[in-house]
Amino acid sequence: MIEVHRLTKRYGRTTAVDDLTFTVHPGQVTGFLGPNGAGKSTALRMILGLSAPTGGTATVGGRPFRERPRGLRHVGALLDAGDVHGGRSGRAHLRALARGNAVPRARVDAVLEEVGLAGAAGRRIAGYSLGMKQRLGIAAALLGDPPVLLFDEPLNGLDPEGVRWVRGLFRNLAAEGRTVFVSSHLMSEMEHTADRLVVIGRGRLIAAETVAEFAARGTGPDGARSRVIVRTAEPEGLAGVLTAAGGAVSRDEGDGALAVTGLDAARVGVLALDHRIPLLELTTRTASLEEAFMALTADRVDHSAGGSR
Numbered sequence: 001m002i003e004v005h006r007l008t009k010r011y012g013r014t015t016a017v018d019d020l021t022f023t024v025h026p027g028q029v030t031g032f033l034g035p036n037g038a039g040k041s042t043a044l045r046m047i048l049g050l051s052a053p054t055g056g057t058a059t060v061g062g063r064p065f066r067e068r069p070r071g072l073r074h075v076g077a078l079l080d081a082g083d084v085h086g087g088r089s090g091r092a093h094l095r096a097l098a099r100g101n102a103v104p105r106a107r108v109d110a111v112l113e114e115v116g117l118a119g120a121a122g123r124r125i126a127g128y129s130l131g132m133k134q135r136l137g138i139a140a141a142l143l144g145d146p147p148v149l150l151f152d153e154p155l156n157g158l159d160p161e162g163v164r165w166v167r168g169l170f171r172n173l174a175a176e177g178r179t180v181f182v183s184s185h186l187m188s189e190m191e192h193t194a195d196r197l198v199v200i201g202r203g204r205l206i207a208a209e210t211v212a213e214f215a216a217r218g219t220g221p222d223g224a225r226s227r228v229i230v231r232t233a234e235p236e237g238l239a240g241v242l243t244a245a246g247g248a249v250s251r252d253e254g255d256g257a258l259a260v261t262g263l264d265a266a267r268v269g270v271l272a273l274d275h276r277i278p279l280l281e282l283t284t285r286t287a288s289l290e291e292a293f294m295a296l297t298a299d300r301v302d303h304s305a306g307g308s309r
């Protein structure tokens with residue numbers, strides 16, 4: 001279990017993480033979502049004790065991670081896959097980590113096998129592709145067989161097969177009862193992987209809930225989760241009928257179709273028939289999780305991310 005309480009980090013006048021409170025539970029994959037520059041990496045670094053909070057606390061299994069000797073046996077983390085000594089082989093890198101964390105040497109070959117790098121284990125890391133470096137980073141996270149795992153943007157650089165493999169791995173790790181916390185700036189990466197979401201924008205908490213709860217928020221462009229799209233040769237007449245019946249009607253995307261909320265498709269069809277208005281198209285459009293995420297974070301995007309502020 002990871003517990004974050006009122007966690008805050010300021011860099012000069014920039015507040016990268018702003019009074020964050022949330023809990024990450026075992027037995028689940030929790031997605032940590034936010035637009036670029038939202039503060040995800042900064043929060044993960046504080047959870048790992050690599051950066052000191054300006055305020056608040058972060059604990060893993062009830063204690064600050066910094067207080068844990070042999071850290072890899074408590075928490076495995078992939079922060080920056082490129083941050084490895086390129087002159088060593090993948091196997092030598094993992095062996096050094098195993099030694100420093102009192103992890104049995106046999107684990108090295110076991111995790112190399114698990115991440116699909118056994119064949120490349122003797123090659124220098126400098127020659128690895130980004131996807132291979134991600135796999136090596138995941139192997140390092142798994143090395144100590146830890147109950148808690150953190151991954152910062154682990155899908156970067158992976159091909160579709162690699163993405164599928166990582167998703168399956170996360171699900172398996174969670175099914176074994178581990179706490180799995182995975183950051184991403186893309187909802188599409190998380191919606192089929194995560195059970196729960198912690199969503200932040202500009203360092204502040206926006207949502208901490210199950211994926212289903214997040215999806216159920218009213219989040220279409222006009223606040224509605226689903227809309228009825230209806231096309232007719234008599235848009236003015238139909239709009240009048242639907243409005244009189246309690247619907248809210250707007251012109252959709254300028255192509256003559258009407259977007260209706262407050263009435264379902266069946267009711268729209270019956271009303272059109274009653275008034276002898278022929279329909280050319282009648283569809284229900286449901287806001288995607290991606291749209292929910294975009295709508296909730298739209299005003300929290302840090303356009304200065306990566307630049308000076």
Ligand SMILES: Nc1ncnc2c1ncn2[C@@H]1O[C@H](COP(=O)(O)OP(=O)(O)OP(=O)(O)O)[C@@H](O)[C@H]1O
Nearest residue numbers: 011016035036037038039040041042043185305306
């Ligand atoms: N060492 C630092 N010094 C100054 N500002 C920093 C530092 N690290 C991060 N920031 C700023 O803090 C904010 C949050 O950055 P962070 O990297 O945590 O975001 P992120 O959500 O991980 O974004 P991304 O998806 O782009 O990695 C940004 O505005 C960033 O510019």
